[in-house]
Amino acid sequence: MSARSEIFARLKATLDTVQDAGVRAAQVDQRIADGAPDLIPLRGRAHGPARTVLFVTEAESAQADVCSLARLDEVPSVVKDILARANCGALKAAPHKTLQAMNWDGVDVAYGRGEGADQVGLSVAYAGIAETGTLVMASGPNSPTTVNFLPDIHIVVVSEDDIAANYEEVWARLSRDVKPGGTKLPRTVNWITGPSRTADIEQTLLLGAHGPRKLVILLIDGEHT
Amino acid sequence: MSHVPHCHDFQAGAKKALDDEHLQALLERTLKDGFQKKRVQGMSRLPEYDQLRDAARDLKDHVLEHLDVYLERFEAEVIKAGGHVHWARDAQDAREIILNICRSVDAKTVSKGKSMIAEEIALNDHLEANAIVPIETDLGEYIVQLRHELPSHIIAPAFHISKEQVADTFRENHTHLDPERDLSEPTTLLTEARGELRDKFLQADVGITGANILVAETGTAMIVTNEGNGDLTQNLPPVHIAITSIEKVVPTLDDATLILRLLARTATGQEQSVYNTFFTGPKRPGDLDGPEQFHVVLLDNGRSELLGSEFRDILRCIRCGACINHCPVYGVTSGHAYGWVYPGPMGSVLTPHFVGIEEAHLLPSASTFCGRCEEVCPVRIPLPDLLRKWRVRAFNVGKPGGLAGLALRVWAVLARRPRLYQRVMNLAVGALKMLAGDKGALTSLPGAGGWTKTRDLPAPQGGTFQARYKRGER
Numbered sequence: 001m002s003a004r005s006e007i008f009a010r011l012k013a014t015l016d017t018v019q020d021a022g023v024r025a026a027q028v029d030q031r032i033a034d035g036a037p038d039l040i041p042l043r044g045r046a047h048g049p050a051r052t053v054l055f056v057t058e059a060e061s062a063q064a065d066v067c068s069l070a071r072l073d074e075v076p077s078v079v080k081d082i083l084a085r086a087n088c089g090a091l092k093a094a095p096h097k098t099l100q101a102m103n104w105d106g107v108d109v110a111y112g113r114g115e116g117a118d119q120v121g122l123s124v125a126y127a128g129i130a131e132t133g134t135l136v137m138a139s140g141p142n143s144p145t146t147v148n149f150l151p152d153i154h155i156v157v158v159s160e161d162d163i164a165a166n167y168e169e170v171w172a173r174l175s176r177d178v179k180p181g182g183t184k185l186p187r188t189v190n191w192i193t194g195p196s197r198t199a200d201i202e203q204t205l206l207l208g209a210h211g212p213r214k215l216v217i218l219l220i221d222g223e224h225t
Numbered sequence: 226m227s228h229v230p231h232c233h234d235f236q237a238g239a240k241k242a243l244d245d246e247h248l249q250a251l252l253e254r255t256l257k258d259g260f261q262k263k264r265v266q267g268m269s270r271l272p273e274y275d276q277l278r279d280a281a282r283d284l285k286d287h288v289l290e291h292l293d294v295y296l297e298r299f300e301a302e303v304i305k306a307g308g309h310v311h312w313a314r315d316a317q318d319a320r321e322i323i324l325n326i327c328r329s330v331d332a333k334t335v336s337k338g339k340s341m342i343a344e345e346i347a348l349n350d351h352l353e354a355n356a357i358v359p360i361e362t363d364l365g366e367y368i369v370q371l372r373h374e375l376p377s378h379i380i381a382p383a384f385h386i387s388k389e390q391v392a393d394t395f396r397e398n399h400t401h402l403d404p405e406r407d408l409s410e411p412t413t414l415l416t417e418a419r420g421e422l423r424d425k426f427l428q429a430d431v432g433i434t435g436a437n438i439l440v441a442e443t444g445t446a447m448i449v450t451n452e453g454n455g456d457l458t459q460n461l462p463p464v465h466i467a468i469t470s471i472e473k474v475v476p477t478l479d480d481a482t483l484i485l486r487l488l489a490r491t492a493t494g495q496e497q498s499v500y501n502t503f504f505t506g507p508k509r510p511g512d513l514d515g516p517e518q519f520h521v522v523l524l525d526n527g528r529s530e531l532l533g534s535e536f537r538d539i540l541r542c543i544r545c546g547a548c549i550n551h552c553p554v555y556g557v558t559s560g561h562a563y564g565w566v567y568p569g570p571m572g573s574v575l576t577p578h579f580v581g582i583e584e585a586h587l588l589p590s591a592s593t594f595c596g597r598c599e600e601v602c603p604v605r606i607p608l609p610d611l612l613r614k615w616r617v618r619a620f621n622v623g624k625p626g627g628l629a630g631l632a633l634r635v636w637a638v639l640a641r642r643p644r645l646y647q648r649v650m651n652l653a654v655g656a657l658k659m660l661a662g663d664k665g666a667l668t669s670l671p672g673a674g675g676w677t678k679t680r681d682l683p684a685p686q687g688g689t690f691q692a693r694y695k696r697g698e699r
Contacts, residue, residue, distance in 0.1 A: 024294050025294050028441075031291075032441065039483055134497055144513040183307075184445075188460070189504075190456070190502050192499065193495075193497040193499055200383050204388075206415050208419070211452065
């Protein structure tokens with residue numbers, strides 16, 4: 001008997017005595033169709049300007065730097081400042097049309113996946129989550145996951161309009177994006193809350209373990225606020 | 226490093242730990258001043274915390290009652306997304322499956338994210354024996370691997386190692402670097418490890434991670450890290466293998482979210498771990514990165530038997546480490562004394578199942594039955610009750626390591642070490658007070674059901690006798 005058959009035989013030997021297999025299967029289908037009960041805490045229900053304030057507060061308490069900008073076209077000058085302060089001439093940017101449309105005069109910008117020697121990376125978030133100041137990155141041709149992890153400094157553009165109150169809202173949005181017959185999620189979805197860290201040496205908190213030492217969020221004012 | 230269980234040596238291991246002043250200081254700092262305080266702070270920021278714990282317990286119970294169906298759904302979705310699912314009856318099955326995948330791509334090195342299941346199946350030893358070099362990438366696991374030790378804690382594997390010891394270990398192993406370099410600060414140690422491991426991530430032929438949660442609805446697996454090592458492991462090599470156990474499945478992404486609202490908060494007091502990463506299948510057309518192959522190895526290793534046993538509730542465990550962090554016995558013995566992979570209360574319930582009660586007969590008695598583990602468990606596992614059930618089994622196989630045996634021996638050890646005695650008693654008094662709350666009395670106490678069934682147990686007031694004597698209350 002295959003390992004799979006053996007494991008299922010043992011599971012069923014226990015579970016069938018409690019509940020008929022057909023009933024169990026129907027209950028599972030129903031549970032997946034109905035979804036989880038609504039357990040969103042109060043903190044995950046902020047709306048309007050309070051939602052933005054919560055996002056910023058939580059992101060900063062996770063040691064992210066947040067920089068609010070009125071317009072998208074202010075991004076390059078802020079990125080240039082960061083590059084200058086890091087004494088770095090080159091920028092690795094995700095090949096996202098929003099970034100490609102910007103004026104990068106004077107910056108050595110390369111679009112593509114992250115590489116081991118990248119110092120500064122720039123990408124666009126799929127969403128933000130106010131509840132915990134978390135960024136949501138969805139992988140795809142315009143958003144290679146390696147840009148989120150290999151650079152020393154990771155800069156992320158997120159629009160205020162894309163800040164959700166809670167995680168559940170973002171899952172719902174991702175599932176609405178599913179194309180018929182396609183896979184149900186992008187290959188990788190990252191929740192990122194602050195820069196990389198470790199406390200493995202004598203419980204001393206240190207930033208920049210393997211991922212970015214610094215996470216800079218460029219929060220662009222929304223159109224409807 | 227040895228995965229041969231030596232749980233029967235618990236007393237010797239405990240004695241060694243008790244005599245190690247340096248370890249005692251690290252335990253005090255890591256557990257009491259660290260994890261315990263941070264958990265309280267984390268909880269205080271989420272008023273719905275207890276309500277979410279009840280919901281997580283119910284969710285896990287629902288999954289366990291439908292485990293076969295959820296696993297079938299998960300498997301079908303992984304395949305639909307282009308991934309592969311492998312089923313492993315036991316540790317040997319799992320090791321062979323992983324070795325075969327590695328061999329199929331002629332792998333020389335494997336980067337590894339932190340995985341307790343990989344420890345459970347002693348994966349590194351097996352890969353090394355077959356000329357494949359496994360590289361642990363979690364900083365703590367990397368240090369432990371270089372020192373040929375086992376992790377001493379499930380989420381803080383190297384907390385028992387001082388920064389001076391880490392510096393010595395790095396000097397011995399990173400021999401291409403200047404032997405005179407300054408390694409006195411944690412930050413220089415981290416920078417060195419980051420540099421050493423960066424190249425290894427980029428060169429690895431296969432990446433192996435665990436999976437904290439599997440999502441049946443979407444065929445998604447997910448990992449939780451603070452360092453980002455798990456992400457480099459699952460993104461850079463051409464092959465990604467996620468090794469995990471069958472009870473990790475949940476119905477939907479929202480159900481995974483519930484667990485993630487509890488996991489980091491309970492473990493480290495963080496609002497959220499830095500990286501929660503959900504992966505579904507291999508690299509897609511048009512993607513610029515990601516693995517060409519995605520494999521999930523689902524390990525049973527006796528869990529399907531636990532499901533039908535009186536120990537079923539332990540299958541709810543989400544591996545947060547809270548029971549370990551709050552256990553007064555672990556708090557003085559540390560993890561290695563337990564003699565196998567999983568330490569503390571959750572370990573003392575799991576280990577006898579994996580290695581046999583004859584070998585592990587002392588572990589169910591390595592407890593003061595103060596009930597703190599159950600109190601802090603985010604999925605409300607009745608740990609003292611499960612430990613008691615193992616004690617009965619130990620007695621039935623003629624190994625009564627129980628109260629009469631071990632407790633008296635532990636007492637004997639403590640009685641000769643006044644400072645330790647005080648620390649253990651302070652912990653126990655504090656725990657009872659905490660459990661009693663404002664009432665100042667306990668209506669139920671794990672391990673003392675016979676007493677509390679018909680009356681309340683007054684919580685100790687004003688500290689231990691010694692503490693009160695010192696304060697001049699004579």
